Amino acid sequence: TLDEAGLNLADVAAEARRRLEPAHWDFFAGGAGGERTVRANEAAYTRRWVVPRVLRGTGERDLRICLLGEPVSMPVLVAPTAFHRLAHPDGEVATARAAAEAGTVMVVSMAATRGVEEIAAAGGRLWFQLYPQPDLEFTAAVVRRAEAAGCRALVVTVDSPVFGRRERDLRHGFVDLPPGLACENMRDTDGRVRTIEMDAGLGWERIAWLRGITSLPILLKGVLHPADARLAVAHGVDGLLVSNHGGRQLDGALATLDALPGIVAAVGGRLPVLVDGGVRRGTDVLVALALGATAVLVGRPVLWGLAVGGAAGVRHVLDLLRADLDRALALAGAARPADLGPDLVAGPDLVAG
Numbered sequence: 540t541l542d543e544a545g546l547n548l549a550d551v552a553a554e555a556r557r558r559l560e561p562a563h564w565d566f567f568a569g570g571a572g573g574e575r576t577v578r579a580n581e582a583a584y585t586r587r588w589v590v591p592r593v594l595r596g597t598g599e600r601d602l603r604i605c606l607l608g609e610p611v612s613m614p615v616l617v618a619p620t621a622f623h624r625l626a627h628p629d630g631e632v633a634t635a636r637a638a639a640e641a642g643t644v645m646v647v648s649m650a651a652t653r654g655v656e657e658i659a660a661a662g663g664r665l666w667f668q669l670y671p672q673p674d675l676e677f678t679a680a681v682v683r684r685a686e687a688a689g690c691r692a693l694v695v696t697v698d699s700p701v702f703g704r705r706e707r708d709l710r711h712g713f714v715d716l717p718p719g720l721a722c723e724n725m726r727d728t729d730g731r732v733r734t735i736e737m738d739a740g741l742g743w744e745r746i747a748w749l750r751g752i753t754s755l756p757i758l759l760k761g762v763l764h765p766a767d768a769r770l771a772v773a774h775g776v777d778g779l780l781v782s783n784h785g786g787r788q789l790d791g792a793l794a795t796l797d798a799l800p801g802i803v804a805a806v807g808g809r810l811p812v813l814v815d816g817g818v819r820r821g822t823d824v825l826v827a828l829a830l831g832a833t834a835v836l837v838g839r840p841v842l843w844g845l846a847v848g849g850a851a852g853v854r855h856v857l858d859l860l861r862a863d864l865d866r867a868l869a870l871a872g873a874a875r876p877a878d879l880g881p882d883l884v885a886g887p888d889l890v891a892g
């Protein structure tokens with residue numbers, strides 16, 4: 540059963556590794572270069588310690604948050620990841636079903652192997668992740684397609700002016716999807732599937748252009764520098780996602796938890812700040828929220844759940860994180876995410892109180 544497959548996300552990952560083809564495991568697990576940043580994301584959480592409060596009479600916990608004006612059942616969302624059909628034949632449809640059951644948001648990758656309409660039919664709240672394409676007309680068509688499917692926000696990935704160099708993929712010769720699978724959201728009007736292009740010319744004017752073509756909230760994914768956070772505020776975006784793409788783009792980039800406090804300070808409460816990368820435990824979620832994140836996203840753990848048990852496997856991963864966060868809140872003396880503050884975290888350069 541799924542419970543046997545995992546008491547925690549590391550167990551689920553180990554079971555996924557047994558089931559996946561090595562090239563596919565490495566595509567999901569790997570990162571750029573020497574994978575320093577992949578490791579740093581998880582390691583950053585191990586350097587923070589919770590300083591719990593006691594005798595707070597917190598009673599039942601309430602994990603709900605409000606994001607972009609809408610309620611979400613917990614501060615854990617599904618990050619956009621490519622190629623879900625490599626993990627399970629149902630692909631992104633299964634992931635969407637699990638996210639819907641868990642009452643949380645799934646961010647659909649532009650590199651999804653199911654069409655956004657099909658994913659939306661699974662129910663639940665979707666945001667759409669966009670790699671702005673050099674072809675503006677095509678980019679606009681993708682945005683209209685996401686809107687028509689009912690996506691509630693655009694998550695614009697800005698950390699990928701070029702592709703990261705992933706040595707595991709090079710060793711396997713893994714360059715493309717196997718026959719029969721395609722990036723379904725890259726289909727042209729004639730049904731031809733376009734290749735996703737990274738745009739090294741991407742600048743702030745493209746964010747302004749996107750702002751002009753859609754009324755959906757726009758979040759920027761991949762911001763690590765406080766100066767960019769201030770520019771994002773100035774450009775009228777609706778949220779930031781502190782991310783280094785799970786260490787898959789710039790190896791050597793700062794761990795996201797280490798970047799978070801600087802971004803939170805730069806934004807000064809004007810926008811929600813989300814964070815992803817290396818979140819594997821309820822205490823990780825607690826620490827990120829205490830340091831100012833409104834919510835976290837999980838990438839690889841969702842893929843492990845999908846590989847192990849399709850929608851039920853993803854549900855298992857989300858349920859584990861929910862239960863773990865609930866317990867961590869209770870043990871730290873907090874009833875809800877809003878009760879968390881930086882005084883509850885000690886670690887490098889951080890002193891409780």
Ligand code: FNR
Nearest residue numbers: 567618619620621648696784785816817837838839
């Ligand atoms: C990703 N990520 C990603 N991001 C994005 O904006 N568009 C995408 O298509 C993908 N694809 C993708 C595939 C795979 C296999 C992985 C592991 C990641 C990055 C993702 O959204 C997120 O930033 C990280 O995965 C978060 O780190 P963790 O939770 O995987 O440690």
